[in-house]
Amino acid sequence: MTRATSNRATLAFFILGTLIATLWGARPVAADGGPIEVFLSVRPQDPASKTKDDAPFIDATVIGGAGLPVEKFTLTDTTAKPPVTLKAISLRPYTAGTETIAIAFVFNGQEAWIGNDDYEAEESSARTLGVLKGLKQALQTVPFANAGPPGSKGVLIVYGDKAEVKVPMGPIANITPEALGTQKDYNRKFGTAMTEGINLALSELRNATASRKALILICDGNDTNNEAAKAQLANYKKEAANEKIQTFAIIFKGQLSEPGNVITTMIPAATTVTNAEGIATAIQGIFSRMANRYYLTFPGFDPKLGVGFTWDGKDHDMMLKIDKDETEVQQLTLLPTWSPPKKGGFPWWIIVVGIVGLLLLIIILAAVFGKKKEAPMPMPMPMAAPAPGPAEPPKPMGPVKTVMFNASGSDDGFPIVGWLVPMNGPAAYQTLRLRSGGTKIGTAPPADIVVNDGFMSTDHCHINASPQGFVLVDPGSTNGCYVNDRKVQKHELVDNDTITLGKTNFKFKSIN
Secondary structure (H helix, E strand, C coil), rough: CHHHHHHHHHHHHHHHHHHHHHHHCCCEECCCCCCCEEEEEEECCCCCCCCCCCCCCCEEEEECCCCCCCEEEEEEEEECCCCEEEEEEEEEEHHHCCCEEEEEEECCCHHHHHCCCCCCCCCCCCCCCCCCHHHHHHHHHCHHHHHHCCCCCCEEEEECCCEEEEEEEEHHHCCCCHHHHCCCCCCCCCCCCHHHHHHHHHHHHHHCCEEEEEEEEEEECCCCCCCHHHHHHHHHHEEEEHEEEEEEEEECCCCCCCCCCCCCHCCCCCEEEECCCHHHHHHHHHHHHCCEEEEEECCEECCCEEEEEEECCHHHHHHHHEECCCCEEEEEECCCEEEECCCCCCCCCHHHHHHHHHHHHCCCCHHHHCCCCCCCCCCCCCCCCCCCCCCCCCCCCCCCCCCCCCCCCCCCCCEEEEEECCCCCCCCCCEEECCEEEEEEEEECCCECCCCCCCCCCCCCCEECCEEEEEECCCCCCCCEEEECCEEEEEEECCCEHHHHHHEEEEEEEEE
């Protein structure tokens, strides 16, 4: 074999090996070409359920992937020996889920971009058709009201010389093409304060209560001062990422728009269109991308098959399989602890009770029929009752027991102490003391209790103490606060409540 032939053979084996390794490690991809994302969480049994002995459930949020029937999804605990696999029992689309969304729509409001032909003279050199008329007509096909599940919100912001809220944050159905107004609403607005519009949108989203948040910018790509805008846009990109705000941009150059583009500093994947219909199509595409998710529920134990996951409070490697494709393995803490009910055996206790009852009956019958008859006893002679003696002095009283109802002296006084006990995560089973006035919980200072949970906000939850007890308040967290698996904005806590913040479960304890 020549050296050239040997080199070609080596190259062929290398290419073949690379191809096999690539196919072997392949993962399912979403419809847009990106990887499918899966988020798993434990849902404890509802305390009010009639079947209180049932195992907890596992919920999966799947982002991307083709729509398949529920029987095509399985979840496997690869930590178990042998591995345990259970099928999904329900599948819900995005619009039937509970992940509400808040969307900030930011439109360029510069007169030259909007248009002024309704009131500017035909012979005027400043007359421009603009995009507003065609845009309002094209947006009639965009389903703004169905952009999210029930409870989703929207705010409309426009910017020219300055940014202003055109439609306040409220039901997303309030965002309509007519809400953009008329050309005269934008008369003599010559500036392009794009960064100010983005800053106002981020502020509105920060104060909104929703599971997800998004910013959609419709612009010409420029700011009044592009050089100064670059640093601001880079900071806004970091801020949006920290707040988990999805960002989208649609660039349309109007008749008098300046060349150049600075918005890609913040949103690199901005979409460029050439007409009003393109803007409407791009917005619908963004809605489809945001709705490209669905929700699965898996049982923690299948009573028909007699198999289930091991609910031992430890981390397990879980893998979701979509038809024949396996997603990336991720860890999940199987908490709360739970054991399947024991199978009933032969009722030996019935036989034991029957034998004991029979023996007692034999003994009673023997006593009744085997007793000898005896002569009647003579009547006793009556005797005089003895004269009453002196009254016995009362016995000294023993030590009196002390009963304490409350340290404050009343049955409804201020709780002596309250604390949280994490049931999973790095600080599992540690005792976290609650302050007497109020306690802030989040992922970083100034939170009083700092929890390393990527699904929690910096200021995620407040627990306030008063003479009436402890009250949990959601200050506007991204993923919400849950008490006993119910999402709450404000809730009076009682001993042994389960609080879920992000992916961390806490047990609330208090002493009165």
